[in-house]
Amino acid sequence: MLNRLLPFTIISIIFSACVQKDIKQFVTEDRVDIRTISPDSTDFSELQAIGKAIGDSRIVMLGEQDHGDSPTFLAKTRLVKYLHEQKGFNVLAFESDFFALNEGWDRLEKHKSKIDPFLLNNIFSIWTKCSSCDDLLNHYVPKTYRDKKPLIISGFDNQVHGLYSATNLKTFIDNYLKGKKINYANSEKYKIDFISFIDSIKYNKNLQKQRNFKEALQQINSELSVSDTTAFEIMLLKSLKALTESEISFLSKSSNYSEIRDKQMAENLKWLLKYKFPKEKIIVWAHNAHILKHPELIKKSKWNNWTVMKTMGSFFTADQHLNEQTYILGFNSRIGTSGIVTIDKKFTIEPPAKNSFETWIPETVPYSFVNFKQFREENPGKKKHFLMKGVYHFTDSASWTDIYDGIFYIREMYPCASVVK
Template identity: 90%
Template sequence: MLNRLLPFVFILIIFSSCAQKDIKLFVAEERIDIQTISPDSTDFSELQAIGKAIGNSRVVMLGEQDHGDSPTFLAKTRLVKYLHEQKGFNVLAFESDFFALNEGWDRLEKQKSKIDPFLLNNIFSIWTKCNSCDDLFYHYVSKTFSDKKPLIISGFDNQVHGLYSREKLKTFLDNYLKSKKINYTNSKKYKIDFLSFIDSITYNKNLQKQRNFKEALQQINRELSVTDTTTFETMLLKSLNALTKSEISFLSKGSDYNQIRDKQMAENLKWLLKYKFPKEKIIVWAHNAHILKHPELIKKSKRPNGDEMKTMGNFFTADQQLNEQTYILGFNSRVGTSGIVTIDKKYPADPPAKNSFETWIPETVPYSFVNFKQFREENPGNKKHFLMKGVYHFTDSASWTDIYDGIFYIREMYPCALVVK
């Protein structure tokens, strides 16, 4: 009987193998071409395919190849509007100051005259001083607070850089720790090693002072004996601990300083989703290099500075439940120029490699969306590597369909123009 079944099993295997669609053919047949990325466009019909791909996800992560990619920012702004108005996403969380964009934003009077300067001073200037983000930051966000559905701003980065943090973080923590009757707050070391160092923690290159700050945090945590890990103050202290560990690793020429930061950003994002916004959907605005999952599937998966890639998206989606609730949309481009708006030097993007993802899309197409999640579902087990500029503006070989849930393609990249406020 077994011998009789073998030919049929063999035929079934061959048929199944033939039914597996090649990724190049999938892109040709299933991509959704998009005509405009203008944030002024109120016709969201051509974005519905992206909405369908996102489905009931609670988290949508929007990437970028570089922090100066003007068309990407326009496309992301349009997507933010669509997700907010059509898909019920009411929180927009940035790769920016966790303290300032949570404590500061919560206390902010929600009027345009207050919102605009707050965003300018507390979200990284690579975005707030870019002309392509002007509509989002200085028109749309404040406008939603005159509507019935305000767009809440938040942040998940443990780097301390915002104006609100510079003005309020020290007092906030001092008051909190004294309210908990921490004996260490009465010591001279507390004032020298902890309080006086907070304002410069991100940029201070004094290794000994960083180590002293870390020891101060350890002493505080020993006395605090926190059992409630759901509070904002607990997450804030964890963020500061990760920040100083990352700085110490960098100054000591370690290899894990980016990984420390990404892991904490993932923890902060989990906290936002579970405790601060348990009933909300969240849009995440960050770099491709932070949101991608499975960086180990990229050949020679190293960052430009040489250290191993372990990403926020990797840490975040390691939780299977969160993975099922998250849609990760990477951004990709064919040709052009890039560069950060606050730095004068710009650079040409690498041309597309032969037989790369970029060449599979006709040159006449300005923008396109490819749903890698659909490809995975229709072609289980297909993890073939192909060439794509999937993280930065240079080509890598990877199983990209397992790294992103979708890709937003842009034909021509160009850098932001500086907006002076």
């Protein structure tokens, strides 16, 4: 019997080897070229390949190589519209103020005259001041509320920067803690070390004051009821704790300050999924450097230290259940210039490396999508490093097919222009 099966086994192995492709061949043959990134285009038929790749995923993360990449923002805007209108995604969560974009947004009167200034003042200005985000933030989001199919805005960043936070965070936290009858909230140290410091956590460079604030938080947490662990206020306190720990790490010249932030962003995102939006599908808007998973698969380069630093994406997808529900789409480009709208200096993007991902796509192709998840499924266990501008606008060697589920390629990058009001 064994002798009879042997020829079939050999044939099966040979057939499997023939079916499998290396990544260069896969990119060459299986990529899906895209005609336009214009947010004005209402023909979503060419985005169906991305929709099919996303499948039933509940979370889609959209990255960017730099916080000033104009074509990327246009492409992301078009994808947000497609995901909202045809794939049932009703929440758009930004890498911005967790408190302002949840508590503040929930309390906001949803009319354009209110939405426009709120988003301007509470989402990072790298996006709100970029003309390529104008269509999304100042037109599309308000329009969804007139159309009775609202796109809910949210945020998951523990950095406190929004105007709403500057105006309301201190009072919100104080009222909550006094309502919980926290004894420490009646002390002088509470006023000095905690309440008076909340608004300056991100900006105060006094190491001892940061440590005092952390100690105050620990005292508060020791008095809080364990029954409140899923409350928004508890997540907010955890975010503030992570923020001050990140600042302490930075001021102490430690190397894990970014990782502390990314871990808390992952926790905030998990909370949004489980408790605030348990029945909704969520789009995540952030930098490639935050959404990527398996940073250990990026070879250490002179620009980064990804081999030792974990990211939001890696923390988030460490939960296998969440990993199965998530599609991570990184963004990539070939040539051009970049720079953030709030900074005058712009820079030329380095040319693609020889035999890199960017060179496998013909120069005549303006935009393309490559489904790395499909490659993984067709080539199980096949990890191979190749060159690609996979995090920022410079080339690294990595097993990129395990780091992203897909890549949106843009031939020519250029920086944002400022919004003209």
